[in-house]
Amino acid sequence: MEYTKPLAKLIEYFQKLPSIGPKTAQRLALHVVKMSENEVKNFAQALIEAKTTISYCDVCFNMSSTNPCEICSNSSRNKNIICVVAETKDLIAIEKTNEYFGVYHVLQGLISPIDGIGPDDIRIKELLFRVNQNNVSEIILALNPSVEGEATSLYLTKLLKPFNIKISRIAFGLPMGSELEYADEMTLLKALEGRIEL
């Protein structure tokens, strides 16, 4: 089976995107051909615009089209509390709670010796610089409950301890709406360890 050439090329590009398999790539490409020419041009333009205008905030390394980013330059955000996340997508997830009013620090990765990513490959020294320069009262570690996330949390805790500021970690435990019966052992263990006195 041979796709007509421009279609094959477009399918190939769609397939390079994360979580897009060959079947979905084909469906998306066929859909593009059925879209109006104007829509396709706007889509292509949005791709290029996102790529060329978005870069990283010099302060917190969040993706942004302004520098400093919208959050760092927002005067109503509390600059004394820094929430440390691995990626912009984690920052977005926390922003969606609408309940966090501090600022962020995006590490742009996690320590992962298996993948050859050491402490110097992520934005750790920039975090220490911020803590050193500014009046920071609390660091909230919001990293994934994975081996890499735990390792990075431990490492950061050790580095931040000398600054004598409050260091906290988001809670790991049962997700809301879940059932205890179906929780895995590690989650239950973390939930027990993290129990809160009432």
Added chain:
Amino acid sequence: MEYTKPLAKLIEYFQKLPSIGPKTAQRLALHVVKMSENEVKNFAQALIEAKTTISYCDVCFNMSSTNPCEICSNSSRNKNIICVVAETKDLIAIEKTNEYFGVYHVLQGLISPIDGIGPDDIRIKELLFRVNQNNVSEIILALNPSVEGEATSLYLTKLLKPFNIKISRIAFGLPMGSELEYADEMTLLKALEGRIEL
């Protein structure tokens, strides 16, 4: 939560594509920002190229960048057998078997009174024209086993009968590798009805 503007726009465009929800759209858009500028430009170019160079074959209404399409203009394909499908994606699925050497006719839809699609809204008269003009020996109906597919198959059978050519329909039954125990009643019924003498 506010996305930085060019990111919000790109997420919106991704979300308009079929089977892409808000979470996936966000993941794809963040990925685009991390791609190299060259890759993004090529992707955007592929979108525009697919849209502007692909149109429909005047003979079989398959999507193609040539006219007639690659299949209709392939001299090794048997023009006497026409396989009727609803959409280009169905044609692609059959091509992937590598075992069909006839040509196609893409109806570009199915009769569906609920959606206001009647016989005149799809490429039925063009099929009749082909059968009338050319030396066609067999029509294979390969339409989905749905209400719309069955209705369209019935309608086409009635129209094609007077031409005195062989009309067949692909088999409906148990998919390969499936288990009888888990098959739904309609599939089992079709499998029984379509039983083949050994």
